[in-house]
Amino acid sequence: MKKHDVVEAIVIAKQKMNLTWEGIAASIGMSPVWTTSVCLGMNSAPADKAEALCKLMDLPEAAKLALMQCPSKSWEHTIPQDPLIYRLYEMIGVYGPTIKEIIHEKFGDGIMSAIDFSMDIGKEENPKGDRVIIHLNGKFLPYKAW
Amino acid sequence: MKKHDVVEAIVIAKQKMNLTWEGIAASIGMSPVWTTSVCLGMNSAPADKAEALCKLMDLPEAAKLALMQCPSKSWEHTIPQDPLIYRLYEMIGVYGPTIKEIIHEKFGDGIMSAIDFSMDIGKEENPKGDRVIIHLNGKFLPYKAW
Amino acid sequence: MKKHDVVEAIVIAKQKMNLTWEGIAASIGMSPVWTTSVCLGMNSAPADKAEALCKLMDLPEAAKLALMQCPSKSWEHTIPQDPLIYRLYEMIGVYGPTIKEIIHEKFGDGIMSAIDFSMDIGKEENPKGDRVIIHLNGKFLPYKAW
Amino acid sequence: MKKHDVVEAIVIAKQKMNLTWEGIAASIGMSPVWTTSVCLGMNSAPADKAEALCKLMDLPEAAKLALMQCPSKSWEHTIPQDPLIYRLYEMIGVYGPTIKEIIHEKFGDGIMSAIDFSMDIGKEENPKGDRVIIHLNGKFLPYKAW
Amino acid sequence: MKKHDVVEAIVIAKQKMNLTWEGIAASIGMSPVWTTSVCLGMNSAPADKAEALCKLMDLPEAAKLALMQCPSKSWEHTIPQDPLIYRLYEMIGVYGPTIKEIIHEKFGDGIMSAIDFSMDIGKEENPKGDRVIIHLNGKFLPYKAW
Amino acid sequence: MKKHDVVEAIVIAKQKMNLTWEGIAASIGMSPVWTTSVCLGMNSAPADKAEALCKLMDLPEAAKLALMQCPSKSWEHTIPQDPLIYRLYEMIGVYGPTIKEIIHEKFGDGIMSAIDFSMDIGKEENPKGDRVIIHLNGKFLPYKAW
Amino acid sequence: MKKHDVVEAIVIAKQKMNLTWEGIAASIGMSPVWTTSVCLGMNSAPADKAEALCKLMDLPEAAKLALMQCPSKSWEHTIPQDPLIYRLYEMIGVYGPTIKEIIHEKFGDGIMSAIDFSMDIGKEENPKGDRVIIHLNGKFLPYKAW
Amino acid sequence: MKKHDVVEAIVIAKQKMNLTWEGIAASIGMSPVWTTSVCLGMNSAPADKAEALCKLMDLPEAAKLALMQCPSKSWEHTIPQDPLIYRLYEMIGVYGPTIKEIIHEKFGDGIMSAIDFSMDIGKEENPKGDRVIIHLNGKFLPYKAW
Amino acid sequence: MKKHDVVEAIVIAKQKMNLTWEGIAASIGMSPVWTTSVCLGMNSAPADKAEALCKLMDLPEAAKLALMQCPSKSWEHTIPQDPLIYRLYEMIGVYGPTIKEIIHEKFGDGIMSAIDFSMDIGKEENPKGDRVIIHLNGKFLPYKAW
């Protein structure tokens, strides 16, 4: 069983069992973003979480191994086309140099890790229109001199 | 005076006067991210803020108009190369479909606005390595049916 | 049943039942452009409209859910090739900066939303050759300062 | 004097004389969209309109010829980056096949001309947020069989 | 039956029945270039021509409808690779600005239509090597001012 | 003096002396298309024609050598953007495989040369709109077997 | 039977019958490079050579026709990736302008034909490492003036 | 003095002194292809050859160092546009897999070096049209197993 | 049996038999990097190593031949997307010119071979986080002058 097949199986099971990503995450004791990314094949799960996912959605034994495999991460459109994802791309285009200036001012030369990193997504109710809150938290990695 | 010339002038003034982006932002009463993006030519400033920037950095009169102009936003590398900015691009590639799933689950069909939107960048001290915190807050826009 | 399968089913049903996009739209009480985009899988339908489409074209139960799903919007050619669609792309290339100037002159800094937005297509009879009328109506979104 | 130089001269004159595109258009008796596109170098002007523009903005004699020249139309970003222009590109990506279906249904096989074509941009005041109205009017050209 | 299937069926029938494009064209009373383009799925046929093609090559009833459908015109290589087609692309690269100059000199600002347009291909016998003759005839469309 | 400089000089001289491409071509006894392509730097001229051009437009001695140099042919947009040139590109995309079929049917396997080749452009007056006539004449080159 | 199928059949037959490209070429009385290119579907064979190939490798009757068809020549990677082929691409990048200078010096303005052209590949034994010899022989085609 | 400046100086000197690439090569005792590539900045020259070139063309002292520098080799068009160079690119596209098959058959797994490599260009007189001869000679490098 | 099929078979066998790349390499007496690259279809194996791999993993007879075939090396993303591989790409972007300077300083003009080349990957335990060690060893190839 390959990553790709598990993803298909999870999407079908989720719909049939009427689950939500938040519900799945809660039931395995992890965050919704990380859990969803594992279910979409973009992260590997530790053995106990993989097993918990299989139990919850009644997936075959082979699914556990596939969920534990290190994924080969890739995406189709180097410039995203779906409007929701494109807006995030645009923010990086427009604010990239700004973010760079401010991180260097606060931390010195280095980057925010995309590996030792977490993300949460929230909802702020607002009478003029609800707002999406995205929270990124990544380790600062200073460039090494040698 | 064009946008591009004001940006050059601000970068030079900031270095000569030994200012920080945070300091500049505080002195005009706006956030550091928005202020920096204005100074880098990626946003237009309202008249009073443009004037405050000009006073603070002793910029010529023509700079005020240029700061108030609507910029033509663009970026050079459609796939960013600077490691700090690339990591953000990678997050969107890896987590884009996850973010989409979760926003649709919480809000229904629509997007997070990249226009009615704000961003803050913070620092979390941590003995294992300080952490960069990025906070995005954008209005949810539901797709219209007609 | 996936979005893609519903689109195929609708195209076949439409031909078999000898329907028109305008007729389908009228029978569910929505506009032709929005209705066609839903039928081609580029928008999600509210429950009642999805049900109406299923009834009209005798689609299976699973089609309703698929029509209600949030689509992942994408297109194949980043520069369109079909002459009809290319002409629209060319107009944006040629008139893009003009449109930008005029919207900024009328509204200030901001954009026309592609989400809170509607489109209509009409026909103007003309002895020298009929004319296509396209009408776009999108909410102006001013850039936020913070 | 080249097209490019006239555009620069017009942009400077417009700012110095505090003109608007709408005002310039009115004073030469043409529409704002066409007039702006001529001033940005994307269309050629007939002799009388070129002369009127030169008089209005006190441009040198050579400017008239340059305004009358057939431009070589081009644009920098094959996928636009400025958010205002990108949203139009996105509409064509998302709604292109829909527009194609509806034009073929109403007119038969053919296209909407991007040459024998006009565009107007209006503003609809609205308490929930003003709206941008774009109106396209292009001749239908049926494919020839021979 | 889709466009694509009709094309396959025609190619097979043509080979089996030992037909030529010129022969097919003659038998339906149209030109070889237009007829071939219809048979390759790049143009739509009026009802009587579609029927004539079906009769000639003994195609199923559904083929007639498919031949009448408006095609979605596209090509695989944005820069052609097949040497015969590349040479034409190269001519446009090398002579494009020349053609533009001469058309503007003869007709004023505008273009040659690729829609209201016909093409013929001939053979000129020549002892030093036969020559290919390509004849393009397209309506001149002047840019509209409004 | 480089190719590029001669082109600039010719464009200026042509405007000042109020010449046409057709007139220039007639005065050196060559066709308008070839002559224009030489003047735009896309072909090399034999010594006598280079001299005739220099005399006609009163170009400096060094211009003759530059006109005789073998040009490095190139074009900026791999997919043309100017509408007049794009339409030709589109014809090749849409009709490329058709042209290939018909040339192979008439001549066997091989290509039409883009080197041993000529082009003429004419005008056909027509009450419904004048028509552009482009005539290509290229040597057929059969593939060699060895 | 399509080109693509014949290529597959030849590759299998060659392996089963333990043939070499050189052996196949010798047995049909043609050069190895041309013969291999025909077997890989990149050239068409005259009837007698197609028949000889079919006999040698016991291919079905339909293979003969497919071998005689004019191929649509194309390649997957516009910049080759296989190291052996990339090295040839690199030579053209590095030595292209040099080759151009020398051919123009020896022959005048024109090109080396890629159609009326042959290639041979040899092996030069050498104690420091054997050497690959590639020999290209193409007709010089002078640009036509008209 | 930079590589780029020496190249300019050599091109000018060559024209003024009426030299040919072949003559330059003979006078420094090297082949025309290598010599031309050095003069165009695509190879570095050993000290004595650099000096000989400087003497021959009366270049300043700094030119010697620049000729000896290791160049950063690059080319502008990843797909060449000049017809002479494109034809070579096309040969590699069309014959690349054929060359690969034949080298592997003759030598085993490995490549022809583009570094330990030489090239010569000759002219074969022929009543039907002279022919260009290109001769490549590169070391075979077998893949290492470890 | 094609390369692609052997790779699939090896991946499945490795998982079923619970092997590691290091274990497979040790059992055939080769290095882990080379062995893995053979198993992933990116290198050809000599007959004895191919046979040893087949025995170890109980692969069918045809697998031996496929393992011995010269692969057509290619990769999907010209700019890698998987974060682990991208980091290596980034190193080459950032340090490429540095590596070039230092190799030229130490060896003169030439390159490091990617063919006569080996690679090893090690692990350095470290209390602050283990470290990956990659060791590249390639023959220096000086450019040839001729």
Add this chain to the structure above:
Amino acid sequence: MKKHDVVEAIVIAKQKMNLTWEGIAASIGMSPVWTTSVCLGMNSAPADKAEALCKLMDLPEAAKLALMQCPSKSWEHTIPQDPLIYRLYEMIGVYGPTIKEIIHEKFGDGIMSAIDFSMDIGKEENPKGDRVIIHLNGKFLPYKAW
């Protein structure tokens, strides 16, 4: 003074003073690779090292600040063209998936950092041809689960 200007100044000083990268590195007590990358503008230097570089090469005061600035790292060719750098790119294309497999086997899911990372380049003398040794040492970063 900008990064770019310091790089120019250093390259000139290095040549005039007849320094080597290795010598410069030794004199500031850092490694050659890191030192060279700083001098080429691809890394920032701590204050003391920047000062040491300025003293050694007699650079103006402003150079120190420029050397300390955080660079915006970028490279021109997304697929490198210089043969020395391309070979490294090719290694990553060919061996990327192999490296990924082996790192995951040794360390689990994660990556090798390109930030907390060092590189050394050595020379191994060898009678059959000297060899280039490149040594990479990067921190392993495990993916975080949250």
